[in-house]
Amino acid sequence: MSGSPTIQNAHWAKARPALSVLIPFLRDDPSQLLALLDREAEALGSVVEIVVMDDGTGDAALTARLTAQVQTMALPIRLITLLANEGRSRGRNRLAGAARGGSLLFLDSDMRPDSDHFLQTWAELVRQQAPAVAFGGFSLLQAPDEPRFSVHRAMATNGECIGAAERAKAPEKYVYTSNLLVRRDVFEAEGFDGTFTGWGWEDVEWAMRVSRRWPVLHIDNPATHMGLDTVEQLAGKYEQSAGNFARVVARHPDIVSAYPSYRVAKALKRVPALRQVRPLIKQVALAAWAPTKARAFSLRLYRAALYAEAV
CATH class of the missing domain: 3.90.550.10 (Spore Coat Polysaccharide Biosynthesis Protein SpsA; Chain A)
Structure with a gap:
């Protein structure tokens, strides 16, 4: 030290x-x-x-x-x-x-x-x-x-x-x-x-x-x-974490492939123009007027859309 x-x-x-x-x-x-x-x-x-x-x-x-x-x-x-x-x-x-x-x-x-x-x-x-x-x-x-x-x-x-x-x-x-x-x-x-x-x-x-x-x-x-964290803070953390998620997928595909976050990301990978859609998903999560459950769902979806590039 x-x-x-x-x-x-x-x-x-x-x-x-x-x-x-x-x-x-x-x-x-x-x-x-x-x-x-x-x-x-x-x-x-x-x-x-x-x-x-x-x-x-x-x-x-x-x-x-x-x-x-x-x-x-x-x-x-x-x-x-x-x-x-x-x-x-x-x-x-x-x-x-x-x-x-x-x-x-x-x-x-x-x-x-x-x-x-x-x-x-x-x-x-x-x-x-x-x-x-x-x-x-x-x-x-x-x-x-x-x-x-x-x-x-x-x-x-x-x-x-x-x-x-x-x-x-x-x-x-x-x-x-x-x-x-x-x-x-x-x-x-x-x-x-x-x-x-x-x-x-x-x-x-x-x-x-x-x-x-x-x-x-x-x-x-x-x-x-x-x-x-606030939604803004969580979204920022998810944006940071995409590279780390990619490392996990590369090293432990047998384990991570069973995770819901992986399966949703895999499905979203097939969505046309996902990069253009992703900011809209984030906006719903950030919307203070929306119900908490809807915002939480949107934030999880936004995370999966970020991770789609790693699967």
Whole structure:
């Protein structure tokens, strides 16, 4: 980690953690999440450590606030501040290299635990089973309920915020780095692919690779995803993700061909003048006057129309 300022608190040196919680952030403030996790410190002892990494935000005031918070926390914690952004995949690989636990819990900075024994549940799972991979799920229980986020809320509720039993039917599909446990030897054998850039699919592609070699466990230990997006923001992310989707299709055609997003994209590929139609689909999704269900359908259709070029 040459050239990356790193500090840790007084509890770091003596801790012998079994579980390392890895939290990357960029232009976010993870202080509230850290405070919530630290409430479990007494129950956990020194079996859990936290490694939090600023992936090139460049905010000296935020760094100073976090440095002060780290020093007062009861859990062992290390703060790494990167001077330049490395991206989602490389950043998480770097976090894993800075951790000491035999199991790694990837937790996004905009997540909020849905229970007061969130880390205890993960630590107990590690103690009892030490699974190769486990995903805890996420919810929108604490997320802001504002009209501008209604489309994202509807899409996430129907497609992502589902229980462990349902997720287990397609275990590699419902894996996100928002609340993901990985055993160290598994991660060292199969890290995130640093060639993925922008937004999307790097975690699912990783899960596809891993699922060919190890079982993927799903449990109900959710955290709330606080970072809901507007339709404009989601559309922008989908536009970024088309290249990543193409990589997934090229590498794992046997798995991804069963996904609805692939099948719809394949069908749309046959639509004449799709590139000219695509902006019209987006306009329906952006229309505030349209019903939420119609906007959500249009946004999913717009994503599939983008992906049609990759199938």
